[in-house]
Amino acid sequence: xxxxxxxxxxxxxxEVWDFLLKPExxxxxxxxxxxxxAIDDKTYESVVKQKxxxxxxxxxxxxxxxxxxxxxxxxxVGQGADIAKAGTFSQETTVDLTEISKNEVEVSYSSNVSLxxxxxxxxxxxxxAKAKSVGEEFTRNLQEKLKSRTTx
Amino acid sequence: xxxxxxxxxxxxxxxxxxxxxxYGDEAKIIAGGQSLLVLMRxxxxxxxxxxxxxxxxxxxxxxxxxxxxxxxxxxTTHRTIEKSPLVRxxxxxxxxMENRLASIQTRxxxxxxxxxxxxxxxxxxxxVLISLKATLTTASLKGERNMAVEDFSLDYFETALExxxxxxxxxxxxxxxxxxxxxxxxxxIQSDLATVGVAVSITLGSGDGICQDIRIALGAAAPxxxxxxKAEAAVKGKKITENLLKEAGEIAxxxxxxISDIVASEEYRRELVRVLVxxxxxxxxARAKRA
Amino acid sequence: MKxxxxxxxxxxxxxxxxxxxxxxSEALRDHLGLTGTKRGCNxxxxxxxxxxxxxxxxxxxxxxxxxxxxxxxxxxxxxxRGTELHPLQKAFLDHGSFQCGFCxxxxxxxxxxxxxxxxxxxxxxxxxxxxxxxxxCTGYNSIIRALTGVVKGExxxxx
Numbered sequence: 001x002x003x004x005x006x007x008x009x010x011x012x013x014x015e016v017w018d019f020l021l022k023p024e025x026x027x028x029x030x031x032x033x034x035x036x037x038a039i040d041d042k043t044y045e046s047v048v049k050q051k052x053x054x055x056x057x058x059x060x061x062x063x064x065x066x067x068x069x070x071x072x073x074x075x076x077v078g079q080g081a082d083i084a085k086a087g088t089f090s091q092e093t094t095v096d097l098t099e100i101s102k103n104e105v106e107v108s109y110s111s112n113v114s115l116x117x118x119x120x121x122x123x124x125x126x127x128x129a130k131a132k133s134v135g136e137e138f139t140r141n142l143q144e145k146l147k148s149r150t151t152x
Numbered sequence: 153x154x155x156x157x158x159x160x161x162x163x164x165x166x167x168x169x170x171x172x173x174x175y176g177d178e179a180k181i182i183a184g185g186q187s188l189l190v191l192m193r194x195x196x197x198x199x200x201x202x203x204x205x206x207x208x209x210x211x212x213x214x215x216x217x218x219x220x221x222x223x224x225x226x227x228t229t230h231r232t233i234e235k236s237p238l239v240r241x242x243x244x245x246x247x248x249m250e251n252r253l254a255s256i257q258t259r260x261x262x263x264x265x266x267x268x269x270x271x272x273x274x275x276x277x278x279x280v281l282i283s284l285k286a287t288l289t290t291a292s293l294k295g296e297r298n299m300a301v302e303d304f305s306l307d308y309f310e311t312a313l314e315x316x317x318x319x320x321x322x323x324x325x326x327x328x329x330x331x332x333x334x335x336x337x338x339x340x341i342q343s344d345l346a347t348v349g350v351a352v353s354i355t356l357g358s359g360d361g362i363c364q365d366i367r368i369a370l371g372a373a374a375p376x377x378x379x380x381x382k383a384e385a386a387v388k389g390k391k392i393t394e395n396l397l398k399e400a401g402e403i404a405x406x407x408x409x410x411i412s413d414i415v416a417s418e419e420y421r422r423e424l425v426r427v428l429v430x431x432x433x434x435x436x437x438a439r440a441k442r443a
Numbered sequence: 444m445k446x447x448x449x450x451x452x453x454x455x456x457x458x459x460x461x462x463x464x465x466x467x468s469e470a471l472r473d474h475l476g477l478t479g480t481k482r483g484c485n486x487x488x489x490x491x492x493x494x495x496x497x498x499x500x501x502x503x504x505x506x507x508x509x510x511x512x513x514x515x516x517x518x519x520x521x522x523x524r525g526t527e528l529h530p531l532q533k534a535f536l537d538h539g540s541f542q543c544g545f546c547x548x549x550x551x552x553x554x555x556x557x558x559x560x561x562x563x564x565x566x567x568x569x570x571x572x573x574x575x576x577x578x579x580c581t582g583y584n585s586i587i588r589a590l591t592g593v594v595k596g597e598x599x600x601x602x
Contacts, residue, residue: 053309054197086195122194126309132411159446159463159509189505190487206510255575257490260499261506342574
C-alpha cells in the first residue's frame, strides 16, 4: 500500500537533509517503535509493537538508508519479521527535498508498505484498515520530527 | 496452531469479573468463540489465560421490560434472538438482521455480546442497534456503566471496554408509534460478512407524513459502525418524498470512509451506500406508515 | 495441563483428558477416532466439520472441545442404526447428492438439525438450512432434491 504526500518546512535545506540522513530519524517515526539500536551510520534496528483489537504484533525491524543524493533525495528500506512468525513487514520510503528559498524547503515523500504472511491472509481485514492509519501516523511523525528539529 | 493456554471457567458473573481483573492483559475472554477462535487458530491471538464465560447462564436471556422495552443478556446466542417470539413481534428488524448473520452454525453458538465486543466494522448487530437507539451496560468489580451502543465501538476492533470490564446487557427501547426500521446488507455470497450494511429507522408524525426522527446507521463503511448524521439532517423534519430519500443516499455516500479491500473498492462501497440508504429508507418508511 | 471432558457422542458416554486448546473436531477425530467429521478449510468457512451439539448444528472446528463438556454430540457416524441407514443417507444415495463426499458429513448433520427443528421445511427453508455448508461438486440441487424427498416422506424410517 502506497502513501504519498508533501509538506513545507521553514528551515534551510541542508539542515533538513542532515537530520534526515540520521537513520534514527526515520526509524523513530515508525509508529510503535521502541528499543532502537544503531548498527552503523546507515542502519538502525528497532522493535516495533502494534496492536489492532485482539491482535498484537512485535516486529524486529531493520531500517537502512540505501540511496543518497545530497541534499535532495533519500531512499530507505526496512524489513521486519514478527517475533511470533505471523508475518513479515517491509517498507520502502523515498524523501525528496526541494529548496523553495534560503529558509524554506518542500518535503515530498512516498512510502510503500507491505505485509506478507498469516497476518496478511487471515488478519487482512483487520490489518489492512490498520495499515492505512499506521501509514498516516508514520508520515505525521516524520513531519513533526522534522518540524521540531529544525525550528528555533 | 493454537498455543496452549490456561483454561478458566467461571460459573457466575462475579467470578468472571474477578478472574478478568486478576489476569488482565494476559487473558482473553471467550464466549461462543466464533470470532476469537478463528484468530487463535492462526496464531494471531495467543493469550496465556482463556476465561470461558459461555456457561454463565445468568447473562443468557431475552426479557421484556416495562420501562426499557427489550433487555438482551450479552451471552444470548444470535439464534435465540432470531427465533424469539418476543423479538419477532416487537423488534422484528433484530430477528431479520440475525437471520442474515453468518450461517446457522455460527448463530447457534456465537453470542450478540461477543459480536459487539469484537467490534468488526462489518458486523450486523451494531448498525441495527444504533438505528434503534439501543443502549448497553458493562460491569466490572468497580460497578456498572451505561452507554449508547453508538458510543461503544471506538475504532477497528476496539471498544470502550476498560480493563476488567465485561459487556453484560443490551437494552432496546420500544419503538414510538409510527416507527419503521429496516436493515439490509450487500454481500457476495449468502452468509458472508457485509460488503456494506445499512439500517434505517424512521419515525413519522401522526398523520402528517412528516419525518419526526430518522436514524441511518451503516456497517462496513468506516472504522466503526457509523451514523450518517448529515444525511439524517437532510430528512428530519421534512415530508419524506422519493427524491428526499435519494438525496439522503447521495449525502450518505460522501460522509462514509470505506476502505478498498479484496472484496470491493472504496468507490464501489460508496455506491452501495448511495443506493442502499435510499432503498432501505423506502422500506423503513413503508413500515413506519403501517405501524 | 489437561482437563477432563465428559460428554456423550452418538449415545455413548466418553470421558477423556485433553489440552484445553483442543477443538471439538480434534477431540472427535483424534481422540475418539470418529473421523467422519471432516476438516475442510481451516478458516471456519466451509461447514464440512458440522456436528449436532445439544440439538444444534455447529462447526466443530470453531468450538473448544471443553465447551461441549456435559453435552450431547451427534456426528455422521450416529445417523445409521447398525446397518440401517438414516432416511437422509438413503435419500442422498438415491439422488446422487455427493461426488467427492468431503462436504457430505457436514451436509448430512446440518440437514438432520434442520429437519429435527422443522420436519416440513419449504424449499427456501431447506436452502437456508444448508447455507452454512459449501459443496464444490454437486451444485446443491441434488442435495435439495434429496432433502425434499425426505420431507415428502419418501424415506420412512423403518421401525
